[in-house]
Amino acid sequence: MLYILCPHCGLRPQTEFSYGGDATVKRPELNKEISDQDWDNFVYLRKSPRGKHLELWQHISGCRQWIKVERDTLTHEIFTTYKASENT
Amino acid sequence: MPENFRLDKGGLINRNKKISFTFNGKKYFGYEGDTLASALLANGVHLVGRSFKYHRPRGFFGAGVDEPYAIVQMNRNNEVDPNVRATEQELFEGLEAKSVNCWPNVDFDIGAINNFLNKFFPAGFYYKTFMWPKSFWYKIYEPIIRKAAGFGAASIKHDKERYEHKYEYCDLLIAGSGPSGLASAYAAAQNGARVILAEDKSRFGGSLLTSDVTIGNQSGQEWAEKIISELKSMPNVVVKNRSQVFGYYDHNMLVMSERVSDHLPKTDKYIPKQRLWYIRAKEVVISSGSIERPLVFGNNDAPGVMLSSAAKEYLKIYGVLVGKKPIIFTNNDSGYETAIEFKKNGIDPIILDTRKKASSEIIKEAKELNINIKFSYVVVAAKGYKKVNSADIARISDDKKNLSNIENIKCDCICVSGFWTPSIHLASQSGNKTKFNEEIDAFIPSQSKQKETTLGAANGVFTLEETLKTSFEKGSELSKQITNKENKVSVPTIVEKKSSSHDKFWCVPLPEGKNYKRFLDFQNDVAVSDIQLALREGYRSIEHVKRYTTLGMATDQGKTSNLNGLQLVSDVENKVVPQVGHTTFRPPYTPVSIGAIVGREVGKHSKPTRKSPMHYWHEKNNAVFVDAGVWLRPRYYKQGNENLFEASKREAKNVRQNVGVCDVTTLGKIDIKGPDAAEFLNRVYTNAWLKLPIGKARYGVMLREDGIVMDDGTTTRISESHYHMTTTTAQAANVLSHLEYYLQLVWPELNVNVVSSTEQWAGAAIAGPKSREVLQKLFPDLDVSNEGLPFMGYMEGNLFGVHAKIFRISFSGELAYEVNVESDNGNYMWEKILEIGKEFNIQPYGTEALSTLRIEMGHVAGSELDGRTIPYDNSLEGLVSKKKDFIGKRSLRKSAYVEVDRQKIVGVVPLDKKTSIPEGSYIVKDAKAKLPNPKLGHVSASCWSVEYDNPFSLAIIKDGKNMIGQKLFAMSPLKNKTIPVEIVSSHYVDPKGERVRS
């Protein structure tokens, strides 16, 4: 079970969090025309890297903040965690 | 009367407390402090089971977790416990156990015929033998295998025992209380670290309990006792016996299973049988020791052949002789220690040493005791079927290839020692890259991946002096990093006998013309010949050899067999062991009961149960409950002998005719505040929100980014920048996370806060043509007329002294209101509503009537918003704004979403107006079409329309828009029904929606 450093609360067990997928995906701006291809890529297309991955987790049983976690998908090593507002 | 193998004195058992127990229906006696194994051996019982494949007789091989044979089935506390290792089960008064894997009984086992047919059971026999003819599989092979194979039989009853989980944090977790565990725990504790010391056995001390050493001026055992009692008295130390650390997981999370009550006749009330500990440790010390390796020779699985260390343990801890005429067969000095113990207790052993010559303090002592020692000698084969009665022994040539002087000598046990294998399982599980140590012919931990350190014999260190020295140091060093304190511990003087080096020889060649089975894996019956065959058949990778032969795959996970198997593969392959590599160790180190893993999360505790503040009123008034997510909701209120159908019909009808009240507390509620709240809602919902006036509610639909409907509900503007959102019961948590996601990550510039307020409010829906009259009496000071409180209006009021929020919203399609009060006042409100409503014939209604009312009105719910439908499918396209952008809007342009014959919701009525349509039925054009019959869609919800008194269903079907009036068929292959139906509008009752506005 992972041990995740919530930047707001400290080290907390994985069971307090829920996973939110790739943190590098940027939602297209509202009210801006976008091609079918670009929209589909945003909705569906995700990389599944072996190794470092910047991902979202929500501390649902804690502060309820969404955070960014840099994790190795192979070894589960967690390198850094960031607040939602922080630049990675 | 069985022969007595118990010594008159010695051992750590309590001879003042005699204990009776039964094994295979026969009564025996033992002492407090015995294991089932030691007590049986004291009674001369060596035959305890049958092997897995050949059903050969099985005795005891070890004295602890490594035991591959002595697996028994226990009856305890009126529960069955299969697959218990007799070497670990402590004796208690009245213990009942029996053998497994033998039928009809252990003395006459029909499966043993496999032993004589063993030509047909070679490596890979499962894959080869039972492949054909196929028809034989079901009728002949499988039933026989099922009956004759496998170990204990699990109970088919509910397990009434209690199991618990515990979460713990510590600075150092130390697995194993032998010399390295005790020393490192002691040093760490002196530095103020929070320490958990776990010992699998009931007694602490590990090898110190049986070894002949002096620490300071004490014996090993005395020293262990002193350290343990000191540790127990320290507030920063938790000391646990009967506790096996069996799994090493990510980020230094370890799991330990504690046998809390297994050693007692029954589990006390409120005490668990076992407890599973989840331990997050800053540092882990693995002090799990080592396991003696067997030597391999003919019939080396016969009862009476066992590890020499086990024989020593039975002697020194339990005062039990495993035999009175022992052969000690060894390739190192450890066997001598066992021989010396026998000799000291009046038994004359003979030592067969594979080495040409060797000298050391231990060997010298054995010689001085006049023990018969034969160098360059081996056991060729054990003789005796149910118990060893003699052995063929021989001289072995210097190159270890040839046998000579074969002779038969009488014996009643053969104690083998093939040197020691460090228990690297936990280190390997942690991701440690282990390395092969040539000196000890075994793998030891090397590069750590996590915060773990392996010490002592588990690290391949076999001298006490070095073990204690490094363990004190490491315990101090690791804890100092955490506590920043250092209290030096001085290492005591140690006296131990020095050993000479071991012989790498371990597998005795077959004598000419003999075809003895020489076993490697004692539980799965894998012999030397099986590995050789697998290699001949082309298997190379050790992982493949393992799976093909089942080497090391039994419940003991090859604790005694792995290394010899590797040796053999490398010998045959002419490789060195490190090239072959070992198979991966995975948790659990020892078997864990499913009950312990599940813990308390069984039956009604498998998920939390949420109850509304009115729950006890419902209970008192004959509510029949239904699970709605984690909530318990009244499904209907039973009157007299009513069934579900009758009761729900009565309740729904009363809403249509008079007035009903329904507990809607479970609806999700989210409080939304902030200057940008309107803008936020406008982006979240598909319809327009910027112009909603204060004191008004609006129905809204929200999508996921892929255009699928996520949830629906009403949101009310309470004040300028304060909104009250409702969600469906099921989606409440998801919607909150969804809102937080957009506020925190996508549009952080919006000044909005959201918080769940589901539990803060109790809700009651008052619905029916007479609901206004009830409301007026509840709030006599308020103007609740159609003008004063119009449809989708909101006001606050005082309900007999209690603050209330009143929403004029309707799910039933009738004139209706929802009243919310603070949760603590929920029951008060509920009782007031029923009291006031009495004169209007108010009745409570449950979820079944609620469904009926919404279905016949064509209101969608979870069964339509099932994660596969877009707004159009639910006839909600009118709520999709064309002007503004919102979450998921861009996806609605996808070609599949705009096809002209896109699926849409319709109503379905059976032509006979009698036959109810099962939910999930297919709608098809032609009931007799060839299979697979193309389906137009499915029935999402069904009810008995109380308005028209006939069945009515909702369905989502292809081109639903143009299907109204068509005669089609509803088919339910599950219920074997084909029902001719007519497609009608989904708004079956009050299609213009006049009632809600009346």
Ligand SMILES: [Zn+2]
């Ligand atoms: Zn947090």
